[in-house]
Amino acid sequence: MTDLREVETTLDQLRHLFTERAFSGETMVLNMGPQHPSTHGVLRLILELDGETVVRAIPDIGFLHTGVEKNMEAKTYLKALAMTDRLDYLNNIGNNLTYCLAIEKLMEVNVPERAQVLRVLMAELQRIASHLVWLGTHCIDLAALSILLYCFRDRERIMDIFEMVSGQRMMTTYIRPGGVWRDVPAGFEEAVKDFLEYLPAKLDDYERLLTNNPIFKMRAQGVGHISAEDALHWGMTGSSLRGSGVNYDVRRAMPYCGYETYDFDVPLETGGDVYSRYLCRMREFRESLKICRQALDRLPKTKGPVMTADRKVAPPPRSELSTSMESLIHHFKLYTEGFTPPVGEVYAATESPRGELGVRLVSDGTPKPQRVHYRCPSWANLQALTTMSEGCLVADLVAIIGSIDIVLGDVDR
Amino acid sequence: MNHVERTVAAIKAKFPEAVESVTEFRAETTVTVKPESIVAVSRFLRDDPDLNYNYLADLAGVDYYPDEPRFALSYIPYAMAVNARLRLKVFLSGDDPQVDSVSGVWRNADWYEREAFDMLGIQFNNHPDLRRILMPADWVGHPHRKDYPLGYEEVQFSFNWREIDSKKPYAKE
Numbered sequence: 076m077t078d079l080r081e082v083e084t085t086l087d088q089l090r091h092l093f094t095e096r097a098f099s100g101e102t103m104v105l106n107m108g109p110q111h112p113s114t115h116g117v118l119r120l121i122l123e124l125d126g127e128t129v130v131r132a133i134p135d136i137g138f139l140h141t142g143v144e145k146n147m148e149a150k151t152y153l154k155a156l157a158m159t160d161r162l163d164y165l166n167n168i169g170n171n172l173t174y175c176l177a178i179e180k181l182m183e184v185n186v187p188e189r190a191q192v193l194r195v196l197m198a199e200l201q202r203i204a205s206h207l208v209w210l211g212t213h214c215i216d217l218a219a220l221s222i223l224l225y226c227f228r229d230r231e232r233i234m235d236i237f238e239m240v241s242g243q244r245m246m247t248t249y250i251r252p253g254g255v256w257r258d259v260p261a262g263f264e265e266a267v268k269d270f271l272e273y274l275p276a277k278l279d280d281y282e283r284l285l286t287n288n289p290i291f292k293m294r295a296q297g298v299g300h301i302s303a304e305d306a307l308h309w310g311m312t313g314s315s316l317r318g319s320g321v322n323y324d325v326r327r328a329m330p331y332c333g334y335e336t337y338d339f340d341v342p343l344e345t346g347g348d349v350y351s352r353y354l355c356r357m358r359e360f361r362e363s364l365k366i367c368r369q370a371l372d373r374l375p376k377t378k379g380p381v382m383t384a385d386r387k388v389a390p391p392p393r394s395e396l397s398t399s400m401e402s403l404i405h406h407f408k409l410y411t412e413g414f415t416p417p418v419g420e421v422y423a424a425t426e427s428p429r430g431e432l433g434v435r436l437v438s439d440g441t442p443k444p445q446r447v448h449y450r451c452p453s454w455a456n457l458q459a460l461t462t463m464s465e466g467c468l469v470a471d472l473v474a475i476i477g478s479i480d481i482v483l484g485d486v487d488r
Numbered sequence: 489m490n491h492v493e494r495t496v497a498a499i500k501a502k503f504p505e506a507v508e509s510v511t512e513f514r515a516e517t518t519v520t521v522k523p524e525s526i527v528a529v530s531r532f533l534r535d536d537p538d539l540n541y542n543y544l545a546d547l548a549g550v551d552y553y554p555d556e557p558r559f560a561l562s563y564i565p566y567a568m569a570v571n572a573r574l575r576l577k578v579f580l581s582g583d584d585p586q587v588d589s590v591s592g593v594w595r596n597a598d599w600y601e602r603e604a605f606d607m608l609g610i611q612f613n614n615h616p617d618l619r620r621i622l623m624p625a626d627w628v629g630h631p632h633r634k635d636y637p638l639g640y641e642e643v644q645f646s647f648n649w650r651e652i653d654s655k656k657p658y659a660k661e
Contacts, residue, residue, distance in 0.1 A: 088619065088625070091616075091617065092617065136621065136622065137620075137621060137622035137623060137624070140622040140623070142631060144632070145631055145632055145638065146638070148634075149638050180514050181514065183514070307542055307543050307568070308594065308595045308596070309595055309596050310543060310544055310545070310594070310595075310596030321568070323568055328568075328571050329571070329573070419513045419514065420513065420516075420518070420550075420562065420575075421513070421514050421516060422516060422545075422546065422564055422573070422575070424545070431545065433545060433546050433564075435546060435548055435562065435564075437550050439552075445550060445552070446548075446550040446551070448546070448548035450545060450546040450548075450564075454599065455596055455599075458595075458596055458598065458599050487622060488622075
């Protein structure tokens with residue numbers, strides 16, 4: 076049995092978060108989650124309710140805190156890379172990429188052209204996969220159950236491509252400091268081409284099913300409104316921000332991996348509600364497909380290495396190990412001791428499916444990072460939930476959480 | 489002169505005694521300011537119509553243990569209109585790390601500061617809701633400090649199973 080005094084002290088600490096009406100019994104304080112299917116993971120919400128209307132919704136996070144950042148401090152840069160996959164489990168490639176970009180910035184490593192193209196291609200495939208999961212789960216929140224099965228069917232094809240390339244469906248660790256792990260195998264280009272031809276028709280189906288569906292529109296339009304000013308103030312990024320009419324995309328603002336050479340649009344909506352965010356993401360699918368096609372076209376034209384020649388971060392080729400003693404020593408040193416970046420602090424950012432994903436890397440000149448901090452888009456977007464959900468119904472709250480597309484692994488780290 | 493250089497000049501002109509140093513590393517400019525003036529500088533960056541840093545991208549602390557000053561906080565404001573990113577840095581002593589909260593300037597600093605409080609034990613004055621955010625409310629210590637052990641689970645083999653099992657923190661009656 077729970078100690079009542081304990082409950083009282085907990086409530087006392089939270090007193091400032093609620094209105095006075097909660098203490099006179101006029102409104103009700105209710106717990107939602109952490110094990111609630113519509114919170115997209117282990118998110119706990121403390122709700123103050125007036126009937127069915129939400130007065131305050133206070134997110135309580137940390138249930139999925141794994142201490143990855145602390146663990147990374149105890150590992151070499153390369154070993155820590157494998158932990159980054161596990162943060163945002165729908166954007167594994169993006170997590171690798173941001174971390175690698177930070178290391179490359181710190182060490183001034185140049186990445187070969189072919190690796191850049193592969194990175195862009197993989198990151199965009201990952202974005203599509205992540206958006207497919209978002210679409211499926213978001214529609215479940217809005218009581219359209221069948222979409223999830225379609226979305227996961229399509230996502231499985233991307234997972235197959237990832238498996239083909241890296242041997243893993245999800246935790247790929249494909250992107251490494253200085254390039255990518257290996258060149259793509261035979262049959263890769265056909266597989267991606269097949270997928271790029273396959274998806275547009277499916278997207279048309281989903282849009283036919285949802286975009287003008289009166290039930291869907293009733294649940295989504297005018298719900299969870301946030302103004303552009305508030306969204307910026309709360310540090311929202313990604314489609315959640317672009318749904319409010321602020322044109323900010325890291326791929327455009329501060330291009331990385333040669334995004335400036337690709338032709339794509341940044342979808343923008345001005346409604347600021349659940350429906351606008353939905354429209355933004357649906358159009359983003361098409362833009363990602365467009366980038367994928369361009370990257371795929373470039374792939375045959377960019378023959379060459381996929382890893383930098385800078386032996387400070389890249390291992391020597393396998394063939395050298397049997398003939399050169401120095402290479403063998405170098406290989407051994409690189410994987411045991413690791414590489415040592417100069418002392419300094421950098422911030423690298425990419426556009427994850429959810430928004431600006433930043434990595435702040437502090438180096439003290441040893442083979443292990445002094446501090447790695449992930450600026451996670453879900454974390455920032457979730458903060459705005461309190462503002463977005465004021466005065467909505469409990470059922471709408473579920474729609475709002477779905478529309479900002481949070482991943483709790485990304486929030487709690 | 490790009491926007492960041494203009495910003496640095498403006499900060500120096502407006503707060504001559506607050507700026508401790510300006511460094512540039514890998515095309516990123518860091519302005520180290522005195523902890524007591526961080527709110528004033530932040531507000532200036534946000535409100536000045538020429539500078540217009542309307543969005544705080546990131547805020548996080550570092551522990552430089554055993555060096556002194558032990559803690560550093562990095563603020564990364566971003567001016568969306570002109571696409572300029574700056575870094576503000578404050579150094580805090582290890583004995584009593586405290587600084588004024590900037591959550592009144594950029595709302596989203598709220599959670600970032602709670603994280604720095606939770607993980608590093610930095611006190612933020614005038615913060616509206618300074619509680620632990622990731623760790624449980626009754627947690628002792630600040631896990632991101634360098635003197636906080638990483639912790640591990642002892643590997644159990646058949647010969648020492650009971651010995652280790654008896655030390656494990658299972659839920660007790």
